[in-house]
Amino acid sequence: MAQIIDGKALAAKLLETTSADVAEIVAGGGTAPGLAVILVGNDPASQVYVGRKISQCRKAGIRSVEHRLDAETPQEDLLALIDTLNADAGVHGILVQLPLPKHIDAALVLDRIDPGKDVDGFHPVNVGRLSTGTGGLVPCTPLGVMLLLDSVIEDYRGLNVVVIGKSNIVGKPVSMLLLEREATVTVTHIETRDLPDVARKADIIVAAAGAPHLVRGYWVKPGAVVIDVGISRVTDFDGTTRLVGDCATHELDHARAVTPVPGGVGPMTIACLLSNTVLAAKRSAK
Ligand code: GUN
Numbered sequence: 001m002a003q004i005i006d007g008k009a010l011a012a013k014l015l016e017t018t019s020a021d022v023a024e025i026v027a028g029g030g031t032a033p034g035l036a037v038i039l040v041g042n043d044p045a046s047q048v049y050v051g052r053k054i055s056q057c058r059k060a061g062i063r064s065v066e067h068r069l070d071a072e073t074p075q076e077d078l079l080a081l082i083d084t085l086n087a088d089a090g091v092h093g094i095l096v097q098l099p100l101p102k103h104i105d106a107a108l109v110l111d112r113i114d115p116g117k118d119v120d121g122f123h124p125v126n127v128g129r130l131s132t133g134t135g136g137l138v139p140c141t142p143l144g145v146m147l148l149l150d151s152v153i154e155d156y157r158g159l160n161v162v163v164i165g166k167s168n169i170v171g172k173p174v175s176m177l178l179l180e181r182e183a184t185v186t187v188t189h190i191e192t193r194d195l196p197d198v199a200r201k202a203d204i205i206v207a208a209a210g211a212p213h214l215v216r217g218y219w220v221k222p223g224a225v226v227i228d229v230g231i232s233r234v235t236d237f238d239g240t241t242r243l244v245g246d247c248a249t250h251e252l253d254h255a256r257a258v259t260p261v262p263g264g265v266g267p268m269t270i271a272c273l274l275s276n277t278v279l280a281a282k283r284s285a286k
Contacts, residue, residue: 144268217251
């Protein structure tokens, strides 16, 4: 049987250290780290994600302020809110939940966030810092993926990693982090030819395509480590729905270790958001 990497337990550990960091800042006379979360519109999934982020902040002692804006909010108003938050010394992290409504230019909005407060790591300055290995804030899901991998892998040098999906949020940044560790990284996507053959050469697979059960047992080399970033809601024949990942985990007994969905990458993403917020607060105090 493959080892199941327990994302919930690892996330709980990270939340503990983050809470301790917050307590230390406050005990030293500093202000508690503050996170502003902006949600535009009523996308149901986004509402759930934002709710989780806010409630975890509360548990860790991070002050969080939620800004819920109407779906019709003009772009100018959103940009003005970001300007206000950029100038607010009590706000150390700013997160704009994606996706944004179609009339808003997401790239323009992300560009407006102060890179030092960009706890999602989506600002071009942070993207550039990641790709040159010069610090900055690292996107939460890729950071979580690396912590999950670190729990089973000590030395990445020369390992073959196949990343499935080339998104700005996961595929590209996780590839940069793996390159930094001197893995041999292959980034694949919807147009990649013979993907099962490519995947079968991997010591590590990071599946972030958002395609339910795309990665089958025969795609995975015996002993490989598989990180499943995908999370999709599927409807069974009887009409019930459930969450599934990008990997057919029940076919992966021959893998060395796999992450479950849910309970793998998801909890780590939120824990990393909180640790990024504390990091941003510490840097701003210097
Ligand atoms: N929507 C889906 N994933 C993310 C994320 O990591 N950050 C933000 N802000 N929005 C998202």
